[in-house]
Every structure is written in structure tokens, then in C-alpha cells.
Amino acid sequence: DVKVTQSSRYLVKRTGEKVFLECVQDMDHENMFWYRQDPGLGLRLIYFSYDVKMKEKGDIPEGYSVSREKKERFSLILESASTNQTSMYLCATLRENYGYTFGSGTRLTVV
Amino acid sequence: GQNIDQPTEMTATEGAIVQINCTYQTSGFNGLFWYQQHAGEAPTFLSYNVLDGLEEKGRFSSFLSRSKGYSYLLLKELQMKDSASYLCALEGGSYIPTFGRGTSLIVHP
Numbered sequence: 001d002v003k004v005t006q007s008s009r010y011l012v013k014r015t016g017e018k019v020f021l022e023c024v025q026d027m028d029h030e031n032m033f034w035y036r037q038d039p040g041l042g043l044r045l046i047y048f049s050y051d052v053k054m055k056e057k058g059d060i061p062e063g064y065s066v067s068r069e070k071k072e073r074f075s076l077i078l079e080s081a082s083t084n085q086t087s088m089y090l091c092a093t094l095r096e097n098y099g100y101t102f103g104s105g106t107r108l109t110v111v
Numbered sequence: 112g113q114n115i116d117q118p119t120e121m122t123a124t125e126g127a128i129v130q131i132n133c134t135y136q137t138s139g140f141n142g143l144f145w146y147q148q149h150a151g152e153a154p155t156f157l158s159y160n161v162l163d164g165l166e167e168k169g170r171f172s173s174f175l176s177r178s179k180g181y182s183y184l185l186l187k188e189l190q191m192k193d194s195a196s197y198l199c200a201l202e203g204g205s206y207i208p209t210f211g212r213g214t215s216l217i218v219h220p
Binding site for chain 2: 094
């Protein structure tokens with residue numbers, strides 16, 4: 001089974017802090033994704049990556065950046081956290097025609 | 112675009128059958144996914160339909176009609192543990208799924 005591991009289940013950060021959300025997968029998948037999920041809005045794609053050092057903007061990239069220095073690790077960075085970035089963040093890998101495998105999620109609260 | 116519509120919430124009784132619908136407007140897609148998501152947890156894969164018709168997996172079945180722009184997830188012999196959100200997602204040409212907002216299913220005794 002593919003394992004997608006997000007380093008933190010719950011995080012509380014202060015407004016203006018730089019926040020790193022880490023995601024590691026163990027199945028050598030090329031495609032990795034970051035979503036946020038909010039009530040009534042569903043899953044929204046922030047950034048994705050098809051390969052090392054490669055990144056593409058999703059639907060809502062503003063206020064975020066990403067890093068993919070190694071194939072197994074895809075990091076989401078909030079340069080200066082704001083309260084409207086309080087959300088559930090989900091990392092996923094994708095295998096074509098088999099869909100996503102998600103990490104367990106990080107619930108981030110910005111105060 | 113790929114507008115995807117699902118009912119926001121449904122309720123059903125333990126032991127019953129429930130059908131969760133998903134309609135969409137799109138110019139083309141590879142296939143359609145259904146995911147289950149329990150509260151506070153990550154979505155998990157349920158089914159993937161490429162061709163029209165019904166795919167059955169135990170208590171869960173998924174149906175797709177490309178000509179009608181319509182899919183449904185059928186849950187039989189409902190159990191309390193089936194209370195969850197059910198997400199419909201279309202897989203586009205780049206293999207990136209686009210998700211609907213999900214249907215929250217509440218199963219009561």
C-alpha cells in the first residue's frame with residue numbers, strides 16, 4: 001500500500017509566521033499534490049508537482065509556495081500565515097487511472 | 112470547465128439503500144471517481160468508472176452515464192459506519208481530478 005505521511009496532524013501558528021507543512025510518500029510516485037479543504041467549499045488544489053524541482057500552480061496558489069527537492073518529499077510553505085489560511089491541508093499522490101492516495105491531513109489553525 | 116453538482120446532505124436509515132447522485136458539465140474526461148471521507152480523516156478511494164454502466168463492489172456500486180452527464184453511488188444495507196461525506200471527482204485529461212463539494216450522508220438507527 002502507498003503510504004503518504006504528513007508530519008503534523010494538528011498545528012497552531014500565529015499570524016505572520018512562516019509555516020512548513022511536510023509530506024512524504026514511499027511509493028516512488030512522480031505526482032504529488034497539496035489541497036486545502038474547507039466546509040462548503042470542498043477540496044481545492046493549491047499546488048502540484050510532476051517531478052523533482054518542478055511545480056505548477058493549482059486553483060488557489062496565492063499566499064503559498066512549495067518545494068520538491070526530492071521525489072518523495074513535497075513541502076507546502078505559508079510565507080506569512082494569515083487567519084484565512086486556517087484549514088485542513090491534505091497531501092496526495094496520484095497514480096493515473098487509480099486516483100489519489102491522501103495523507104491523514106494537517107489541521108492548521110492560525111491565530 | 113467541469114461543474115460538478117452533488118446534494119449537500121442526505122439522511123437514511125440503517126439497513127436501507129441510498130443513492131447519491133453526481134451530475135456534471137464537461138467537454139471530456141477520462142473517468143469518474145467516488146471517495147469516502149469520515150469526519151476529520153482523509154478521503155479514501157471507493158470506485159473508478161471509465162465506461163458507462165454499473166460497477167459493483169460488495170455493498171457499494173457506482174454507475175456512470177456519459178451521455179447523460181450523470182453518475183451515482185449506491186450504498187446497500189446501510190450501516191452506521193457509512194455515515195461520512197462522499198466525494199465525486201472527474202479525472203481530466205491531465206489525470207488531475209476535479210472534486211465536487213461532497214455529500215454528507217447521515218445514517219440513523
